[in-house]
Amino acid sequence: MTDRLSIALAQINPTVGAIAANIDRIRDARAEAAARGADLMVCPELSVTGYPPEDLVLKPFFLDVVERAVRELAAETADGGPALLVGAPWRDGDKRHNAALLLDGGAVAAIRFKVDLPNYGVFDEKRLFDPGPLPGPINVRGVRLGVPICEDMWSVDVIETLAESGAEILVVPNGSPFELGKHDQRVQLAVRRVTESGLPLLYVNQVGGQDELVFDGASFALGADCRLVAQAPAFTEHLLITRWERGDDDVWSCADTECVAPPEGxxxxxxxxxxxxxxxxxxxxxxxxxxxxxxxxxxxxxxxxxxxxxxxxxxxxxxxxxxxxxxxxxxxxxxxxxxxxxxxxxxxxxxxxxxxxxxxxxxxxxxxxxxxxxxxxxxxxxxxxxxxxxxxxxxxxxxxxxxxxxxxxxxxxxxxxxxxxxxxxxxxxxxxxxxxxxxxxxxxxxxxxxxxxxxxxxxxxxxxxxxxxxxxDQDTLPPYDALDDILRCLVEKDLGVAEIVARGHAPEVVDKVWRMLHLAEYKRRQAPPGPKITPRLFNRERRYPITNGFGGIA
Structure with a gap:
């Protein structure tokens, strides 16, 4: 029985579609992980292709290139160095999955498919992927690891199944985009999953910009007691080494390592x-x-x-x-x-x-x-x-x-x-x-x-x-403090007039802002992309019809 395991979290910045360059990034990080004594290196969700690859995954020839690249990378793990857990779109018969692949001993040693496919906000995975079955743990150097993929951590079922089937540590690859306050939300959710399962949890997130999305990294690890035991810096590539040891009670604990508080506000x-x-x-x-x-x-x-x-x-x-x-x-x-x-x-x-x-x-x-x-x-x-x-x-x-x-x-x-x-x-x-x-x-x-x-x-x-x-500007618009509060209510909270008026705004001002918002939809459709930082980004998360006869709000 293995009593020690060193896990490296590779917080990398891939480029969507640049498969060879992304593989090189993974390869370079693995070399560093090997030099620092890691047994396993974990990469973010869909790290081979970059996240989100969107409709690239609908092209069979794209998936051919992905599979060849993954198998070539897997062959390199015959060198006795760290095993790799990478993310890639993967075919299983006529189905297409968001997959985590364990590369070890020169081969693809295990595959797990994402179960809960998000289809809200900026996500569109139900159209692109088939859901996988509830997974069991994978064996890495004698340790049973549960591998829920990103959204799988947000629901109870996948973690519960992994715990009941013998997982000892949870390892979560993610492509979780930034918005204000999102890091705290992730940690709180991870704490709930650790509390429910009694298992320590490692969370590795992509970093970098991709069109309207920006990924903040900020990968972390929680002990079985919900204590934050490791935290990578945000908004930069980083290799975070965590060293785990099995206790007399068979619960794994992490030795002290770096904890860099992410920026806020x-x-x-x-x-x-x-x-x-x-x-x-x-x-x-x-x-x-x-x-x-x-x-x-x-x-x-x-x-x-x-x-x-x-x-x-x-x-x-x-x-x-x-x-x-x-x-x-x-x-x-x-x-x-x-x-x-x-x-x-x-x-x-x-x-x-x-x-x-x-x-x-x-x-x-x-x-x-x-x-x-x-x-x-x-x-x-x-x-x-x-x-x-x-x-x-x-x-x-x-x-x-x-x-x-x-x-x-x-x-x-x-x-x-x-x-x-x-x-x-x-x-x-x-x-x-x-x-x-x-x-x-x-x-x-x-x-x-x-x-x-x-x-x-x-x-x-x-x-x-x-x-x-x-x-x-105020010849045409309400003062910006009032305008912004009304817009947040309309755009991000979907509130009605009475609720917005109760915040101290005049009904005629609320109605004016609503009409201006409504009439400007065609302009926003033609606007260039820009990075998401609020809960609801125009065009990607808020999509209203341009031709729209519903002219008022109740």
Whole structure:
């Protein structure tokens, strides 16, 4: 009987579809695990393909490549080094499964299939995979390990079956995306499963950005007494070594090892945004980003995140003044670029505005100026940024935030224009809070300068799109603290008017916000992707019909 087992948790950052590169990442981590005396290395859910692979798994030729890569990797375990527990889509006859595969002794030694396939929020697994049967434990070097896969830990049945069939330690591979407060939720759930089963539990999570999702890692282990015995750092690749020993009572305990507390609150949001943007730009092969630097809060924060993610030399700001642009805005944009150390060019849009005015004058004859002319300004800026992107290669970084995208105040071909919207799921009040936080702090691994990066005046002046003289956002919108509270109630909680009014909001304001939210659905469908940080991300988790005759809320 084995009384000791060293388990390495490989918190890696795969790229979806990059099978050879992902295998190399696993191989490199295994070499480190071997050097540090591990008996088993556990990788995240679907680590061979990256998570979520979405409709790639519907292609038989993709699954052929996956299987060949896994079997070639399995052959390498004949070297006597650590066994591997990797995740991959796997075929069993005519069925397709989300699988955990034990590679040991030069072969695929055991396979377990995910039982509970999530089909809510950002998940779509019932369409892609077949559920597996309730699993039994697998034997690794004489120790019976229960391997529930991600969602399998969220229900009682799989853990109960594993405990009753003789599992001694629970090992959970995960692809669990970040949202604010998610880490505490995972740990609390794991504590419940440990309490119910009496078994220690190891939880290994993917790290990195994948389109709208960002994975925070923060892998951990709990003893059978529910004590946190190991915690990997969040938002970075890491190999966490845990060393387990069987007690006289046959209960396994973990020797003291590293416990790095994950960031919380604004720090965790900022770290998620930086990682999401870095991976989106880098994994998609862009040389950097270009963005409109207007002298406002959204562009200032977007630029700060971009410099922290990519470095100042990969961030290009463009100030695009109109006749309505205040000198303060010009100065604030220049100060933002100076504080961050990034390039700033000035390209006035006045010639474009004049050209459109002349071009459309016959068609607009007899019509007074209105929002049309304001939208032409925003679109002129979008065209300018896209032209610079096409000519020089950097991706256009959108600067629209969740509050303004919610109610259609972000312009479709202006501040929603681009390849990625880093603030897409960030409410305006949170934008201000993040900017203040970043002026006083810096995340681990940030490439930008320490200290203040957002000019003080940007934080205190009235927000404005400067599309006409004296304009402010509150000419059109409720104050942002009220707007954001109403939006959270409508978007994330599905509350009705009476419930929202009870929070202190006027019924006519709630109705106005609801109508604006409703009418802007078509704009959000055309918006670029952006990272999820709240419980409900537009388009991926909240999908309303554009053509929709239900015009009111009860």
């Amino acid at each position: 604004l720090e965790s949001i900022y770290a998620a945004l930086v990682l999401a943007l870095r991976d989106y730009v880098t994994k998609n092969g862009f040389p950097g980003v270009i963005l409109g630097l207007s002298g406002g809060i959204d562009s200032a924060l977007s630029a700060a995140i971009a410099v922290d993610a990519l470095g100042a030399d990969r961030v290009h700001g463009v100030m695009m003044p109109s006749p309505h642009t205040a000198q303060d805005s010009l100065d604030d944009a220049a100060e933002s670029a100076e504080l961050l150390g990034c390039k700033l060019d000035t390209v006035p849009i006045v010639p474009a505005m004049e050209a459109f005015e002349r071009m459309l004058l016959p068609a607009f004859a007899g019509r007074d100026p209105d929002a049309t002319e304001e939208n032409i300004q925003a679109r002129s800026r979008g065209v300018t940024l896209m032209a610079l992107s096409n000519k020089f290669g950097p991706m256009v970084l959108s600067t629209g935030n969740k509050s303004e995208m919610s109610v259609g105040y972000a312009t479709l071909y202006g501040d929603m224009c681009g390849g990625y919207a880093v603030l897409k799921d960030v409410y305006k009040t949170t934008v201000y809070a993040l900017a203040r936080w970043r002026n006083a702090h810096q995340t681990e691994g940030a490439l930008g300068p320490a200290g203040r990066v957002v000019p003080e005046r940007v934080l205190v002046k009235a927000p404005t799109a400067e599309l006409k003289p004296g304009q402010t």
